[in-house]
Amino acid sequence: MRKIKYKKGRKLQPNTLEYTGIHKRTDSEMQLFVYDNESLSEYGKFEISDLEKSIDLNKTNWLNIHGLNDIELLQSISKYFEIDTILLADILNTTRRTKIVEQQDVLFFNIKSLLPVEDSDTISTEQISFWIKDNVLISFQEKRSDFFTHIRERIRTHSGVIRNKKSDYLLYVLLDAVIENFYITIENEENKIEELISLTKKSADPIILERIEKHRDNFNFLKRSIIPLRDSLYDIKSMKEDTVFNVIENVNFSFFSRLHQKSLELLEQIESDMISLESASNFYFSAQSHKMNEIMKTLTIVSATFIPLTFIAGIYGMNFKYMPELEYVNGYYTVIGIMIVITLGMLYYFKKRRWF
Known part of the structure; x- marks a missing residue:
């Protein structure tokens, strides 16, 4: 598991643009959706020069970027959309905590997406960042993944209300998809706990205790990842009373309240699972x-x-x-x-x- 060292991460100057993640060989690619209730334009691999003729501020624009190794490309995007250099540095520095930055017309949000590694007790981590302004949402992913595949299909097939909403609602569904990964990870950990509890009743092999401690570390890691997410979502809820901030429409704040509630449920579930894990440990020593x-x-x-x-x-x-x-x-x-x-x-x- 690649741990996020919140306090001991590599120290970089705020304006230093250097990708600190592990996906060093992932090429940077861009995908653009421009849509409203009546029409949809989808652009696959294209150049930064194509943005001028592709972006339509009268519609919702979702620019998704896979791979953060091409610093020049990211600088060009940052210059085109007037993204603050400090925010771009936060996008590239994957050792940072989940955070939110709000201004009058800009909202920046980054989050850790966690998923279990198949046939292993480890958890894979990817940082995903979102920048939203003037009906334009840009998502930055470290590598190509299928987190948002179902959202793309909803946009293509005009399923639900996503095509009727603007970029703030799109941010909600993207964050919701990432949070679903936490549920998948916790469910996988719970299955492993049930397996360990069953093993403690049959065997006294010391490897069982090592696995128990490994999953205890996993739950602590999940908890450290969700707590700043909970705080950031609470900050978004609090923006409703801010008469200056206008990126999120008032009618859509309730959706972010749901996400905040989900983060609380995740933390409660983790606490419950850690008690079960403690019971497994106690049962092992009792046996x-x-x-x-x-x-x-x-x-x-x-x-x-x-x-x-x-x-x-x-x-x-x-x-x-x-x-x-x-x-x-x-x-x-x-x-x-x-x-x-x-x-x-x-x-x-x-x-x-x-x-x-």
Whole structure:
């Protein structure tokens, strides 16, 4: 899992433009949707020079960028749309926390998208940033992914109300798609917890405890990622009373309130899952303790059984000359018989008392 080091990330100057993510070999590509209720124009791979004739401020414009390695391309986009250099630096610096920046006519939002890695206990992380102004929304992704595939299909097929809304509603559905990834990740972690709880009942392998601690780290990582998202969504809710900020229409603030509620639900679910994980850990140690107690009980019974036998053997192992029993013809068999009787009697007593 690639951890986000919020406080120990690489220190860059605010205006330094350098991509700090791991997808260094991903080529930068652009995709543009220009739509309203009546029409849709979709542009695949195109050059920055095509923006002038493609953007229509009377419609909703969604420019999606995959890959953040082409700094010159991002600078050109930043210059065309007048994106602040500090915001562009935040887009490229993937060690930053989720944050929101609001101005009178600009809203900037970045978020961490988390998904489980298949056949692994790790979580993959991708930073996605959104910049919105004048009915133009630009999304910046580190790599090509299918987070927004269903949204593109909704736009193409005119499904729902998305074509009737503006860029602020588009921002809502994009954020909602990213938040759905948190649900997928948490559900995957919950399935792994159920598997671990089942394993703790069957085995005392130390690898189980290592996996429990790994998933505990995963939940802490999820929690650290969702808390700033919750705070940012709350900030958007608070903007409704701001008479200066006008990027989001009043009628659409309720949608962002839903996202804030989802973030609270995610945190509550994580807390519940961490309690379950703690229960799995406690059960593991209890099983280990119970197993050790069973071993000690068995050893104690064996030791207690041999105490009187050792005592008898010790007596007849003394080298005194005048020991009457030594002269008996059947003395050996008699002592062995007494030892067997004592042993069986003690085992019967232990069994009757349910000590084993």
